Amino acid sequence: MRASLIAHSADAVAIPVHAVDRDGTPATLQGLGARAEAFAMASGFDGTAGQLLLVPGAEGALEAVLFGVAKAADPGFAFGDLARKLPGGDFRLQIAGEAQEEAALAFALGSYRFERYRKPSGRSAPRLMVGEGVDLERVGLILDGMALARDLVNTPASDLGPAELCEAALRLFDDRGGRVRVIEGEALLAEGFPMVHAVGRASSRAPRLLDATWGEEGHPRVTLVGKGVVFDTGGLDIKPSSAMALMKKDMGGAAAVLALASMIMAAGLPVRLRVIVPAVENAISGASFRPGDVLSSRKGLTVEIGNTDAEGRLILADALALADEEEPEILIDMATLTGAARVALGPDLPPFYTDDEAFAAELAEHATAVRDPLWRLPLWRPYESYLESRIADINHINTSGAGFAGSITAALFLSRFVEKARVWAHFDIYGWNPADRPGRPLGGEAQAARALFSLLAARYPKG
Incomplete structure (x- = not known):
C-alpha cells in the first residue's frame, strides 16, 4: 500500500476532505465561504459522484478538498478513488462514526x-x-492480508512457481509462530495425494502440498483450502492463447486463503487454524495426465478425466479429503475454478456453495456489511447424474453433453470429498479486478476474504 493512514492528532495540520452529494453541495460551499463557492462554480463542480475539487486558500495553498459521492450519508467504498486523485500531503475526512472506518479502509485499499x-x-x-x-x-491487519494476496496474484508465474508460493505461506506462518509442512514431488504419491501429483508432474517445477497450522489445539478447528495452480496451460486440452493470458491468477484461491489466514492470525482469533494449499503448475510434457485417464484419489474414489483443463478440482479434492479427516468445525475452500461462474454472475460477484443454512445466512449479512459481495448458488443434487462415469466412480466434469451448470457440477464434485466437516463452503472466485473500481484497483484481488474474516471474528471473538 502506498498511501498510509495516521492516527488523529490535535496538533497535526491536515487538509479537510468533504464528501458531498449533489443535494448537499450548495450548503457545504456556503460553509466554506464566498471564495470557495465562486471557485467551485467556475470549476464546474456540482457534487457529481467521482468529481474532485482542490480548493485553494487566499495565499494559493490547498485549503480544502471536495469529493463528490452518490450519497454523502453513506459514501460506501467511494473513498477508494481518493488515494489516486489526491496530491501528496496530510488529509482528514469530514465524516464521523462507522462510515469513517470504512472510508479509511477503502482509501488505503484503493x-x-x-x-x-x-x-x-x-x-x-x-x-x-x-x-x-x-x-x-x-x-x-485487513490491509496487510489484502496486499499479500494481491502481490501474489499479480506476480507472474516466471517468479511464482509452486516453491515460491509455499515459501510465501511459510514466511507468513513463521512470523506468527505457526508450523508448516510441505510435501514435494514423488513424496505426494507415498503420502496419499495422487491427484495433486498427477496434475503437477508434467512441469519441471515439482508439485507440492503445503499443510500449515496455527493456534491452540483445543480451540475450534477452522480449515482453509486454496487452489494453488501457479499457471494453467490447460494441459493436453490446451487453452487458446487468449484464455491463457491471465492464468498467472489461477492460484488466486491460495492467495485468498493466505490473506484470510493473515487476518485471523494478526487478530489473534481463538481458533485452531489450518491452511492446506496444493501448489502445482498444469504444464505439458510427456508426463502429462490425459483425457480418459482414471486417477485414484486420497478419498479412495477413482476419477475419470474428462478434460485436463479442469485440473483445479482434482487437486482440491485431495486437499479437501485431507482436511476433512480431522472433522473441522468450519472447512472453507477457495478457487478460481470455473468460467461458468463468471458467465452466471460476472467477475465482481463470486458464488459460494454450502448446505448449511445458518452459515449461508450469516455470511450473506457479513458480505453486505463489509461490501465484499457474494452470492449463494445451490448444490443441486439432481445434477450429480452429470458426473457419472462408465469406468470409474465419478467423472470430474459434466458428461451430459449439454455443458450446463458448470460451476454447480464442479461444486458437487468437490462435495464428494467432504463428509465429516461440520460446515463446508466452497467459493468459486475470479481473483481479479478486470477494471479499476473504488478500493479495487485493476489486478489481483482476494475476493471473499474480508467477508469471511468478518464472520469468523464475530463467531470467535478474541478474549
Whole structure:
C-alpha cells in the first residue's frame, strides 16, 4: 500500500476532505465561504459522484478538498478513488462514526500499487488522518492480508512457481509462530495425494502440498483450502492463447486463503487454524495426465478425466479429503475454478456453495456489511447424474453433453470429498479486478476474504 493512514492528532495540520452529494453541495460551499463557492462554480463542480475539487486558500495553498459521492450519508467504498486523485500531503475526512472506518479502509485499499517490476514514480503519496473511533489495528491487519494476496496474484508465474508460493505461506506462518509442512514431488504419491501429483508432474517445477497450522489445539478447528495452480496451460486440452493470458491468477484461491489466514492470525482469533494449499503448475510434457485417464484419489474414489483443463478440482479434492479427516468445525475452500461462474454472475460477484443454512445466512449479512459481495448458488443434487462415469466412480466434469451448470457440477464434485466437516463452503472466485473500481484497483484481488474474516471474528471473538 502506498498511501498510509495516521492516527488523529490535535496538533497535526491536515487538509479537510468533504464528501458531498449533489443535494448537499450548495450548503457545504456556503460553509466554506464566498471564495470557495465562486471557485467551485467556475470549476464546474456540482457534487457529481467521482468529481474532485482542490480548493485553494487566499495565499494559493490547498485549503480544502471536495469529493463528490452518490450519497454523502453513506459514501460506501467511494473513498477508494481518493488515494489516486489526491496530491501528496496530510488529509482528514469530514465524516464521523462507522462510515469513517470504512472510508479509511477503502482509501488505503484503493492506494495499492504493484510496483515490483516498475521504477518508482517519485510521486509523494497522500496520508489520511483518521479519527479516534477508527480501529487502526483492525484496518491495518485487513490491509496487510489484502496486499499479500494481491502481490501474489499479480506476480507472474516466471517468479511464482509452486516453491515460491509455499515459501510465501511459510514466511507468513513463521512470523506468527505457526508450523508448516510441505510435501514435494514423488513424496505426494507415498503420502496419499495422487491427484495433486498427477496434475503437477508434467512441469519441471515439482508439485507440492503445503499443510500449515496455527493456534491452540483445543480451540475450534477452522480449515482453509486454496487452489494453488501457479499457471494453467490447460494441459493436453490446451487453452487458446487468449484464455491463457491471465492464468498467472489461477492460484488466486491460495492467495485468498493466505490473506484470510493473515487476518485471523494478526487478530489473534481463538481458533485452531489450518491452511492446506496444493501448489502445482498444469504444464505439458510427456508426463502429462490425459483425457480418459482414471486417477485414484486420497478419498479412495477413482476419477475419470474428462478434460485436463479442469485440473483445479482434482487437486482440491485431495486437499479437501485431507482436511476433512480431522472433522473441522468450519472447512472453507477457495478457487478460481470455473468460467461458468463468471458467465452466471460476472467477475465482481463470486458464488459460494454450502448446505448449511445458518452459515449461508450469516455470511450473506457479513458480505453486505463489509461490501465484499457474494452470492449463494445451490448444490443441486439432481445434477450429480452429470458426473457419472462408465469406468470409474465419478467423472470430474459434466458428461451430459449439454455443458450446463458448470460451476454447480464442479461444486458437487468437490462435495464428494467432504463428509465429516461440520460446515463446508466452497467459493468459486475470479481473483481479479478486470477494471479499476473504488478500493479495487485493476489486478489481483482476494475476493471473499474480508467477508469471511468478518464472520469468523464475530463467531470467535478474541478474549
